[in-house]
Amino acid sequence: MDQILLTRIWILLFVASAVALFGQANQAISDLYHEGYEQLAAGNYTKAAQTFQEVVDEDPKNTGAWVGLGRAFLQLEPGSAKAERAFNAAVNRDRKNGEAYYWLGLLWTQRQNRHKEALEQLKLAVHFSPRLVDAWELLGFLHEQNANEKPAVLTFADALLANPEHAIFYENLLRTAYAYQYENIAIKALNNYLKVTDTPGRTRVDLAEAHRHKGDAKKANEIYTELEKSTVPWPVCHGHLVKARISFDLGEDETGCKDYWRAVAAINDSASRKEFYDDLCFIMQDHEYDLHAAARIDSVPTFYRRFWRSRDPNLKTELNERIPEHYRRLNEAEKKWRRSPVGYEHSILIHERSVAGGDEKSPFRNLNLVGDEFIDVAHFPKALPRDRTINDLGVVYIRHGPPSEEIRPNFSSAGYNTTWIYKKEKNRPGMIFHFQRIGEHTGWVLEAIPSNTENLERLDSRYADLQDSLYMNGRLAPAVRGLAEQARAISLLSLQTGMTTETTNYHIPERPMDIPFQYVIFKGETANEVELYYLIHGGAVDLDETQKVDVEEFLCIHNQKWDEVTRHTRHIEQRLNLSPEQWGGSGFVMREAFPLPPGDYFVEFQLLDNVGIKRAIHKDTVAAPNYEINRLMLSDVIVAGEIDESRTYAFERNGIPFSPHMFYAFRRDDFIGIYFEIYNLQQDIAGKTQYEISFTLQHAELDEPERPRSVLGFVKNLFMDKRQVTTKFENEGRTSDDYIYMNLQFPDRRSGQYRLIIQVKDLQSGQTSARQALITLL
Secondary structure, three states, X not given: OHHHHHHHHHHHHHHHHHHHHHHHHHHHHHHHHHHHHHHHHHOOHXXXXXXXXXXXXXXXXXXHHHHHHHHHHHHHOOOOHHHHHHHHHHHHHOOOOHHHHHHHHHHHHOOOOOHHHHHHHHHHHHHHXXXXXXXXXXXXXXXXXXXXXXXXXXXXXXXXXXXXXXXXXXXXHHHHHHHOOOHHHHHHHHHHHOOOOOOHHHHHHHHHHHHHHHOOHHHHHHHHHHHHHXXXXXXXXXXXXXXXXXXXXXXXXXXXHHHHHHHHHOOOOHHHHHHHHHHHOOOOOHXXXXXHHHOOHHHHHHHHHHHHHOOOOOOOOOOOXXXXXXXXXXXXXXXXXXXXXOOOOOHHHHHHHHOOOOOOOOOOOOOOOEHHHHHHHHOOXXXXXXXXXXXXXXXXXXXXXXXXXXXXXXXXXXXXXXXXXXXXXXXXXXXXXXXXXXXXXXXXXXXXXXXOOOOHHHOXXXXXXXXXXXXXXXXXXXXXXXXXXXXXXXXXXXXXXXXXXXXXXXXXXXXXXXXXXXXXXXXXXXXXXXXXXXXXXOOOOOOOOOOEEEEEEEEEEEEOOOOEEEEEEEEEEEEOOOOHHHHHOOEXXXXXXXXXXXXEEEEXXXXXXXXXXXXXXXXXXEEEOOOXXXXXXXXXXXXXXXXXXOOOOOEEEOOEEEOEOOOOEEOOOOEEEEEEEEEOOOOOOOOOEEEEEEEXXXXXXXXXXXXXXXXXXXXXXXXXXXXXXXXXXXXXXXXXXEEEEEEEEOOOOOOEEEEEEEEEEEOOOOOEEEEEEEEEEO
């Protein structure tokens, strides 16, 4: 009995000892396992590989160690066979190991032309491990790289529903759905996402935007209206911008602009800033890009207000008509002229790019420039993304709207070549753009020389010669090469113009009319004194049945930052005792005066004829000089009819009455009155000034005035009828600032256009200053 008990005790002791030894072994393996992953995290890949190898040698069923070993090998040698064997070992021991499939998928991406195998492994990874975020991301992006557009969108949709807390999938779902025009997938996914998200307001806004992007602005508006009625919070900036886009699509421009400015006012982070930038980068000029990049987040709303104010085609109206026009163009371009957002990266696009510019045997092959390569030579705007989702034709459309004329080849090439012609108009120069469609993913690209010139002889007969040369082999004849180079130069000039300008198709509803006007700037006590003169005349403005003139005046001035400096309106109603026939040859001058500090300004002046339903618009830049600097300077010159101090005129300055002449056209026996002011004359110790004034009447065909002559020579030359005459005289004063007025007459001058050049020389300091006016003698 004692022997049996002793045996049992020895057995128990042996088992306990074995268990203890086994536990110690497992602990050692576990320690090595964790040490291997610490080495991986620290970048010690060689040591990690050695550590994991020890683990799998001791425990071949340890799938985590096989994955770690494969990862270490993958870092030491991307795409290596050793890494593949390690990952396969993990899969063979656990067929549902999503992590192992993910690393196998990553491994296949590191091998040339093996994306198909990578996609297969990544699909298994997300199937068995739907919470594996990295696998979803790589799978979606790999679909994009291989132009699998719909699978890419579906991948991000599935990833979002499996991982609703990860914003990256939400953003990529919307990005790809809009870029590839699979809005229906986004709409379905967002409706499902609404059931699990804790931010339903943002999701409802994006659901409305998805419907708008799909082309159903009415449904989008219904969703947005329901959201506004609810108590659900929603992102103010993003929400109002979406509502503005919906309103623009519905043609509700005033409502759209109100929401647009609410969105602008709510810009408060980099995401909202970028959303506006993505909409406007297609028209942003280089200097605006620099200002935008340098602006602090709190000053971005001010930047966008200035950005649009500078483009407002009619400052008199509260609505900025250019904003809805831009967004409608952008919406159309996104639908019609898209391209892959990954640019020319993957193999399909590389192939499309390689065939751009026509057949390899084309004699134009070495002369032609295509796409971004061409834009680079002309001028690639800083703000225009190279990975944009809108192709070149869409970019031109966003900037300039529909062309005046489109020319396409006949038959089979009609869908692959087109030329857009923008005829010269008041608000834009003439431009010609040639496009070639080089693939489904790249779309329309600009080209310097049209790869198919069929039908372009309508534009220029020389294109027929170029078309004939397309069928030639070998070198171009010198004459034909010259034509090709001319065509390229024309395209280059058009592209330089097109990428640095933009065009609005907004048209004033009233008929245009011509109203002469002029700015005259004088030195004031605290700022410059600007006087605006304009002529209301019977050749433009109509009388009503009571012989009354009814016009509205509008003046708006902005500084270089497009801050509004002054805005003025006036309603002018004046009854005239004139018949329409008498009024046709009559008119009266009006004046507006206002202070303006030195600097450069944008000025818009409008005059609306309420009787004839006509409008005159003048947009100009005005440079207000700094008259306070210590240098001799002259004011602008007022050219008037005869100045007679004994008569009363509507206007006067320094007690000198005058009536400005708005057309600067005089009969040869008329007196021409001139008035100007001289500033910063140097005084001697007695406070006296001395200066010389010279007047030169120079025929407009001459470039340089002759040397001044004496008064006798001036009179003599009048009778000799030469095309240029000059006289001068000296004057004295008692103040550093002075004014001059006088009447000139040129009875013996020939009819024509002349420059009246006025030059003043300070005899104390030796400084000179000059002004000139262009007059016509009838």
